[in-house]
Amino acid sequence: MDQNPAIRVRGLQKSFQQLHVLTGVDFDVARGSVFALLGSNGAGKTTVVRILSTLLRPDDGTATVNGCDVVAQPARVRESISLTGQFAAVDEILTGRENLIMVARLRRVPDPRRVADDLLAQFGLADAGARRVATYSGGMRRRLDIAMSFIGDPPVIFLDEPTTGLDPEARLEVWKMIRDLAGGGTTILLTTQHLEEAEKLADRIAILHRGTIIASGTLAELRELLPPARVEYVETQPTLEEIFLATVGGGEAQR
Incomplete structure (x- = not known):
């Protein structure tokens, strides 16, 4: 186990009346890595994220984020994290730039206007920054939501099913942003039920089933749990996603 992980979870349990949601969850997340919680x-999955982000108190077990206990030191945990939920938490009345400035001011970041402009450019929203968010597509809202999470350079970001409801092009855009964030040293815990998403993004993957982790490791390690694959020569056909992207003109940019 990593001696100094960004996230450490041991024996986490949570029930809601008679429903046992978590029955003993254990995992570590290395600093500067992408960790996918698959299920x-x-x-x-969301219950784990809510506990780690101090929105929910566990019934038993321990969890630390950036070295701080989520129960004993919730304020310090909140200073270290940012959370993007399943639905974009943006104000549709405000413009994209105004959303970013508002969050920068709430987090007391110096020069919030400059921060907003830099993030709009980084996340490909500069041309839409002056527009109300109500006019944004789903992918644009998601990019803005993730950009808001990046304000203040939090060392740990939780992304709870970040591509829910997105079209193929928008999903690929979000994937690229996640890779860029991790490449800059940010630790990312990603929850998803999409196998391809975990395969494309994660350094390590944990499979959560019936309240506990039933398998964990790199993709190569998880593949070793299955019998060796048979070698067969078959004609491959383009996937529906490839056809869609090529048809709408996004195929070349993603290759």
Whole structure:
């Protein structure tokens, strides 16, 4: 186990009346890595994120984020994190730039207007910065939401199913941003029920099932859990996603 992980979880348990959502969850997340928590609907992924972000108190077990205990030191944990939920938490009345300035001021970041302009450029929203968010597409709102999470350079970011409801092009845009964030040293815990998403982004993957981690490791390590694959020569056909992107003109940019 990493001696100084960004996130450490041991024996985490949580129930809601008679429903046992988490029954003993253990994992570490290395600093500057992307960790994917994979599971079907109802597996407990969002409950784990809510506990780690201090929005929910565990029934038992311990969890630390950036070296701070989520129960004993919640204020210090909140100073170290940012959270992007399943639905974009943006104000539709404000413009994209105004959303970013508002969050920068709330986090007491110096020169919030400059920070907003820099993030609009970084996330490909400079041309839309003066428009009300109500006019944004789903992918643009998601990019703005993630940009808001980046304000203040938090060392740990939680992304709870960040591509929910996005079209293929927008999903690829979000994937690129996640890679860029991790490349800059940010630790990212990503929850998803999409296998491809975990495969493309994660340094390590944990599979959450019925309230506990049933498998964890790199993609190569998880593949070793299955029998060796048979070698067969088959004709491959383009996927529907490839056809869609090529048809709308996004295929070349993503290759």
